[in-house]
Amino acid sequence: MRIYGRLLRCFGPRGWWPGDTTFEVMVGAILTQNTAWQNVEKAIANLKDKGLLNPSGLYLIPERELAELIRPAGYFNVKARRLKNFVKFLFEHYDGDPDRLAESNLSDLRQELLAINGVGPETADSILLYALNKPIFVVDAYTKRIFSRHNLIPVGASYSEVQAFLMDNLPRDVALYNEFHALMVHLGKTFCKAKPDCEPCPIKGVG
C-alpha cells in the first residue's frame, strides 16, 4: 500500500485504460498481447477508419481481411482468430452486447473468458478490470519483475500466486487496482527493462 502511495505521488494518475468504449478496451486487451501499445494504436485506428470497431463489425468481416487491418499490432493472423473467437463468444452468450458481461458474477465470468481460445489470465483480467470495472488485479510481466526484484514474491511465482499476494495485501477497490497496475507498467517502462539490473527506482526502500 505504501508502494502504491509513493508511485502515485511520483507519477500521478495514468488515466488507464485508453479507449472510448467497453468494446474498444476489450479489443485492445487482445491486441496488446506481448506487443507495444503504440503498435496496437495503429491497428485500432485502422478498425475505426473502416467503422469496424464494434461487435457486429468484427463478427462479419472475413478473418483474412481483419488480419490485414490489424497487421501493425503483430501476430496478426493469431490475433485475428482470437478476436473472432471473442466476438463469437459475445454473440453466443451475451447477445453481442459487451456491457452485458458486467451483469455476470465475477468468478463465473472470469472462467467464461478463460475458456475462449486466445484469452489467458492477463487478457481476461484486463477485460474484467478495465472494460467492466470488476475488482480484480491485473498481473503482467512488469508487475512480476518489480515485485520479485524487491523480494516481495519469489522469482518464479505463478500468475495466480502474484495476484493472490497483491489482492490479499490491498483493499478490494476497483480504482486502486486500476491505477496500481497502470503505475506498474509505467514504472517498468521507465526504469526496469528485462535485464537483471535496474535504474534507481522510486519504490526502493519501501517495504
Add this chain to the structure above:
DNA sequence: CACCAGGCAAGTA
C-alpha cells in the same frame, strides 16, 4: 545489427 513489447496455446517430457 540485436533486443524488446501491457501473452497465449500447443507440443513435449
Add this chain to the structure above:
DNA sequence: TACTTGCATGGT
C-alpha cells in the same frame, strides 16, 4: 506440472 516454441510488427 513445467519447460519450449511459434507467432510478427515497429521502436530503440
